[in-house]
Amino acid sequence: MFSRFVKSKDARKGGGLKTTIQILVKTPNEAAISTLMPALDSPYLCIKRDALDAVLRRRSPSGQREVLRRLHELDERLKEIIVNYRTRMSAAVRDAILDEDEQVCANGCQAALWFREYDLVPVLIGAAEDTSNPGADKAAATLLELAEMLYEELNSKPDAKRRRDPNKLRRDLVTSLESSVRRFSKHKRREVIDAFLLLVRRENA
Numbered sequence: 001m002f003s004r005f006v007k008s009k010d011a012r013k014g015g016g017l018k019t020t021i022q023i024l025v026k027t028p029n030e031a032a033i034s035t036l037m038p039a040l041d042s043p044y045l046c047i048k049r050d051a052l053d054a055v056l057r058r059r060s061p062s063g064q065r066e067v068l069r070r071l072h073e074l075d076e077r078l079k080e081i082i083v084n085y086r087t088r089m090s091a092a093v094r095d096a097i098l099d100e101d102e103q104v105c106a107n108g109c110q111a112a113l114w115f116r117e118y119d120l121v122p123v124l125i126g127a128a129e130d131t132s133n134p135g136a137d138k139a140a141a142t143l144l145e146l147a148e149m150l151y152e153e154l155n156s157k158p159d160a161k162r163r164r165d166p167n168k169l170r171r172d173l174v175t176s177l178e179s180s181v182r183r184f185s186k187h188k189r190r191e192v193i194d195a196f197l198l199l200v201r202r203e204n205a
Contacts, residue, residue, distance in 0.1 A: 017039075017047065017050075018050060021036070021039065021050050021051060021054045022054075024036055024054060025054045025057050025058060030060065030062070032058065033055065033058065033060050033062050033063045033066070036051050036054055036055050036063070037066060039051035039054075040052060040055060040066070040067075040070065041070075045075075045077065045078075048078060049077070049078060049081065052067065052074075052078055052081050052082070053081055055067060056081070056082065056084075056085040056088070056089075057085075059088055061091060061092060064088070064089050064091075064092035065092050065095060065096070067082065067092075068089075068092055068093065068096045068104065068107050068108060068111060069096075069103075069104055069107065071107040071110060071111060072103065072106070072107055072110075079114075083114075083115075086114075086115040087163075089111070089115070090115075090117060090119065090120070093108050093111045093112055093115065093117055093120065094108070094120055094123050095108070096108025096111065097109055097112065097120065097123055097124065097127055097135070097139060097142075098123065098127060099135075100133075100134060100135075102134050102135055102138075105127075105134070105135030105138055105139070106135070106138055109124075109135070109138050109139060109141075109142040112124070112142055112146065113142060113145055113146060113149070116146070116149060117146075118146060118150060118164075118169045118172070118173060119172075120146075121143060121146060121147075121172075121173050121176050121177070122176045124139045124140075124142055124143040124146070125143060125176060125177070125179075125180045125192065127139035128140035128143055128187070128189050128191065128192065129180065129183065129186070129187040129189065131187070140189050140191040140192070141191060143191055143192065143195055144191040144194055144195045144198075146195075147173065147177075147194075147195035147196075147198050147199055148198065150166060150169055150170060150173065150199065151198050151199060153166040154166050154167070154170060154199075170199050173195075173199055174196065174199050174200050174201075174204070177192060177195055177196040177199070177200075178196065178200075178204075180192045180196075181193060181196050
């Protein structure tokens, strides 16, 4: 019933649906996520916006995973909502990167770049090195893009809005990349070498 309603023209009129969504945000029952999913798939932007905000406000791992599964289908206005919750979504992004579904993996990689999730570099390295992983190429490309983003941060003016010290991030990433470089004979990932050389200091033996 709820599924049919959120796809109807009457749903756009507001009141009742907004009240229902607010109740679903507050209830401790995890079944609220499955109830909200039809609204997330509504053809009407106002409904999708409210449902997306509700799902993310619940801090539900299953809800975050469902949002990431749909990431490639969301327009820029909806993606702006996701940005407000990015600090809560690291675990869901990690799981998406490791998902066997190539589209979900691609969405996770896109989110990692979008959120500048440098902490996920070890996850991307593992995914890139796994020859049985269908998303290995995407993970390797994302790894290099993240290294390029950090390189740009290191060479730009200090920004008070940055969440973390880029120099500390560089040290952490170089440590992870250095271990992968030692395994190059096994994985043959050129992106790992390129990322390492981009961030390593000259004095690194």
